[in-house]
Amino acid sequence: MPSTVFDPPALESGTLRVTPLGGLGEIGRNMTVFEYGGKLLVVDCGVLFPEEHQPGVDLILPDFEPIKHRLDDVVAVVLTHGHEDHIGAVPYLLKLKADIPLIGSGLTLALVEAKLKEHRIKPYTLTVKEGEHEQVGPFDLEFVAVNHSIPDALAVAITTPAGVALATGDFKMDQLPLDGRLTDLRAFARLGEAGVDLFLVDSTNADVPGFTALERSIGPVLDQVIGKAPRRVIVASFSSHVHRVQQVLDAAAAHGRRVALLGRSMLRNMTIAEDLGYLHVPEGILIDYKKARDLPDDKIVYMSTGSQGEPMAVLSRMANNDHEIEPGPGDTVILASSLIPGNENAVYRVIDGLTKLGATVVHKGNAKVHVSGHAAAGELLYCYNILKPKNVLPVHGEYRHLIANAKLAQDTGVPADRTIIGENGTVIDLRDGLARVVGQLDLGFVYVDGSTVGEITDADLKDRRTLGEEGFISVIVVIDSATGRVITGPEIHARGFAEDDRVFDAVKPKIAAALAEAAQSGVRDTHALSQVVRRTIGRWVNQSLRRRPMIIPLVIEA
Amino acid sequence: MPSTVFDPPALESGTLRVTPLGGLGEIGRNMTVFEYGGKLLVVDCGVLFPEEHQPGVDLILPDFEPIKHRLDDVVAVVLTHGHEDHIGAVPYLLKLKADIPLIGSGLTLALVEAKLKEHRIKPYTLTVKEGEHEQVGPFDLEFVAVNHSIPDALAVAITTPAGVALATGDFKMDQLPLDGRLTDLRAFARLGEAGVDLFLVDSTNADVPGFTALERSIGPVLDQVIGKAPRRVIVASFSSHVHRVQQVLDAAAAHGRRVALLGRSMLRNMTIAEDLGYLHVPEGILIDYKKARDLPDDKIVYMSTGSQGEPMAVLSRMANNDHEIEPGPGDTVILASSLIPGNENAVYRVIDGLTKLGATVVHKGNAKVHVSGHAAAGELLYCYNILKPKNVLPVHGEYRHLIANAKLAQDTGVPADRTIIGENGTVIDLRDGLARVVGQLDLGFVYVDGSTVGEITDADLKDRRTLGEEGFISVIVVIDSATGRVITGPEIHARGFAEDDRVFDAVKPKIAAALAEAAQSGVRDTHALSQVVRRTIGRWVNQSLRRRPMIIPLVIEA
Structure with a gap:
């Protein structure tokens, strides 16, 4: 529950109201509502993955309460990119009203449509590209290319008569990205010169000094590890990290290995990515994992999910010797992923389990097999200096990340009283170049548990913890x-x-x-x-x- | 002598000709001539400091030969900043023709005017600021703020009907500069969107991976070293590094020490910087070095020149015990400067000498008391990506730096045949967005030795080396x-x-x-x-x- 709850006043005309429903004070379930002239625009609608103190919970959704009774006013949901923490809650929103239009890039929409299909929802979609403008209700949207750990990510500039808000979504500024698609600093410069009134900016790595290493620095390391591996190689990563999978495919191909994709989401996402041309699969390299058993050990790479220690994912089951691919001595397991805060225990448990089975485990802690998808402090300074935003709302981060990000903004000259440290449910009004906190809603966690949504309460979770522990x-x-x-x-x-x-x-x-x-x-x-x-x-x-x-x-x- | 010498053709109309006379294949004596429609524009006119194999030489000038007979055609000399390697040869050029107008920022012109005064030359000057345009003959000049280790540095965009050339001068991209004056990436973005045909870019740190650390990371280190020093403190740095001197003044003030400036150029430059408002001298902190002797040892900081081991500078003389300030046990000497390639022996000799005298020597090798003034590889990638120049001419660097810089340009998509590795005297014609090498002049070194200019030959230097060594x-x-x-x-x-x-x-x-x-x-x-x-x-x-x-x-x- 937020520190202080107070109701916002009725929205004045000529004012833009911004209310983050998720993603502030946490890494996940990003969702922000923009309101102008009685209409609502939603940017992102993601899920939060449960931590260990939330046993049995499958997903955590943003609390839709503030917009539940106003779904007819929602003109669109803009999805900045295809990660679960930005699109994962869309099915639950569309279950409330199926015809809310979804706006996003080709890959983003393909991923959300595949997800919606499992929920038997066929959405209204509008595919956009960087550089394009769309007018949706009172909102003029401009889409700007940003570089992240999934292709086709977009920032969105939202213009209303009340001013310009720019939401980065997740991003970094890799200057030599594998697909050549840079965060468009020219557009940032142009928007900045015209004036950005409110900057909603990814905080994930705001407390990491310097600059995120180049994505292309990973390829040679993967190539070397795979090249030297004596027996089987198992690579675990995010099921949406197209570029990382690409690097694994390339390294496998270079060393005469075939690749078996493991895990439902990995198979689904990579099929989509290949269909849309984001993944380039070397001829004949993929093999069904059941057939892979017939190959010599040094001719196979398994590409799996579970890099965050998710208990039901392939990798955890392998670590528990509860999967038909039983890792053993001579096998190499590569965790080509970051360690999302909160998952440490689970991930180290998986590493321990695999090590006990005799496998060599290569991970971020002992080799450069992953770089983050988020801008570090040095990159954020570039953004602030190019944009010179009038007001800043750090989003997407735990409290310490939001504070660090605000500090960076202030270092570049944004006044302290124009950097807003918000919580989920903080209501911010923008008018005449000034953003002010005008309310604080009382929002909760909405747990998805099996087929129920929002029925599990925090009290239930306390019971579960007691049960689990005692x-x-x-x-x-x-x-x-x-x-x-x-x-x-x-x-x-x-x-x-x-x-x-x-x-x-x-x-x-x-x-x-x-x-x-x-x-x-x-x-x-x-x-x-x-x-x-x-x-x-x-x-x-x-x-x-x-x-x-x-x-x-x-x-x-x- | 360049590898291959060949004469360029007569300059066609509608073509911009660019000829670097210095700064390629060396760190120093930067000078580039731009020719259009029969008129010449010179950018920078600096000196190179002699190395050990050039004994007795005071300075090395660019070879003015190609423009000596065309001085009436020179419409102006643009000076990007006030460092010796960019302005030091101006007196020697103006001795040939005194009324060539000089264009530069306030500090740059003040420094060059002080220098010219010693040569009894009063120049024609035009003070410009970032964001300003000037039409000089057929050249439309736009000045862009860049951040470097001296305040008030400018890049210059040169527009003629043949296209746009952008010369960075020396620069880096400190995102939190001490004076808040950033390299203007918004302007770079705007110029890039409009189209930059030829990008002449500082190569000094092109082979340094990553990003130059923030200038403000030095202050706390200086503060700590000065705060802990038991007796006298002697800080050596470049006599034009206003921000470093500022940091020393601030640290001294914080610890109740007074500061005596040593060395003619240090005194002159800091007087200018203070007069123009670039240096903020805490009330009553400066003291004449003769009076400083009366202070207790732990109440004084000497700020001197000689950080490059220049034999006649204060610091070298101290190290040789040939200066009235005799460093000894308990004294702390800080070399708050980079080590310019070629000066290693001289600098280490000074460090050894001071150490033998009992002083503690703090330098770049053992503490973070200096950051470079030049953009490292990571920063250059940002430039290339924002500008997307059609052709690139890496300047200001030894051969390895030029090559590294060209490689960065290529990494961002500039075709290899559009990145020109030039030498001094390489003649480049720009037309229709294409830059081509059309000639190679035979240029030499012009040595200043006492009062003679260009009379000392390479044979003389060989003699001197023999004399010195044998x-x-x-x-x-x-x-x-x-x-x-x-x-x-x-x-x-x-x-x-x-x-x-x-x-x-x-x-x-x-x-x-x-x-x-x-x-x-x-x-x-x-x-x-x-x-x-x-x-x-x-x-x-x-x-x-x-x-x-x-x-x-x-x-x-x-």
């Missing part, structure tokens, strides 16, 4: 409703304990005694009796086993 | 012109030998005998007899003393 004990007692006498039980079942259930035999008489005592005092209410059971076994487990499991007492009248 | 021996013999008999001598004088002159007593009879033998053979010619003397003593010195000095035999008839 296990649970259920105690079933059947009592005579008239006398309160125990007819059956207590039967005790426990999960998450090393001990045999028989350890609980010692507490059963205590429970029976406590219930008898309660009955003698005239207690008949099953809820009250449940509490007696809970207290009795709780105290005992605590003292005897030194644990605080979840306790589920069930007192049934018969 | 010393010399003069042998005087007076013979009877009729008989060839030795009347007086041989008298032998030597310099540069450890040995006493009496060591030569052993060879005197041999010389006399050789002359007698020659006389008996009827040799009377004094030149021939001189050669006899040279050979005799040369062979003896060679065998006995293992040296090859310069030998000056003088046979006089009486």
